[in-house]
Amino acid sequence: MNIIYHYLEETDSTNDRLKVMAESDAVEGTVLSAGRQIAGRGRRGHNWESPAGDSISTSMLLLPTDLTDEDIMILTPMAAVCVSLAIEALYELPTQIKWVNDVLLGGKKVSGILCEQMFQEDGRRAVIIGIGINVHQHAFPIEIADMATSIDAELSERQMPFSGRVARRELTECVWEKFSAIYERQKKDKTVVDEVLEEYRRRLVNIGQRCRVMDPRGEYEGEAVGIDKMGRLVIETGSGERRTIDAGEVSVRGIYGYV
């Protein structure tokens, strides 16, 4: 895939702007990043804070012709794995993943992913992978202060000997290069999904944890016992029943805190 990078100092949401570009003539591999989003969106209707120059807000357009619905479901875990791999490779910081799409450093969220899909007028499927990464922030809004962190904050917390300022551009490019390499392999080799899920599972903090499933049809508690081959979380309830949940409507909260 040929990655074509675009950058805006400010936009509403890179996902929304890229959608508009996709409706005209943007090709697969088009990436739009912004220094600041004024209407950044998170999952399930949440806002996503992206203050000027302090974080990465970046989105890539995919126009998959040969992927099944199951292959598409794996793109969010794939993006989370690529963010993890890039942070580990560039800064030697160990990452974890909280189902479904939160990348964690030191048990706090450093990155989130919003994957959106649409069908164009000609019937072609377009997928937008939106990634937000906290890079330079040392303080967060009160509502998320206990749950959020940034790469700079973690490096100084651990007194890591990282010289120089974390470069947002280098990290953005590292993430997309890793993502496009795996995505291209996935088109030809269906076993790539297993590799992605293995990397995902190794970092997943939820396994073995008591959690509360915020299902709009009725909340319940259980223990997270695994993920299936589409990246869905498997929960065992008190009665021993196993329920598989997908990312659509539900969120998972630890009983004793964020993770």
Ligand code: BTN
């Ligand atoms: C989440 O954790 O809820 C997902 C956050 C996704 C944020 C990114 S920033 C780039 C892209 N543009 C958006 O408006 N959202 C995503």
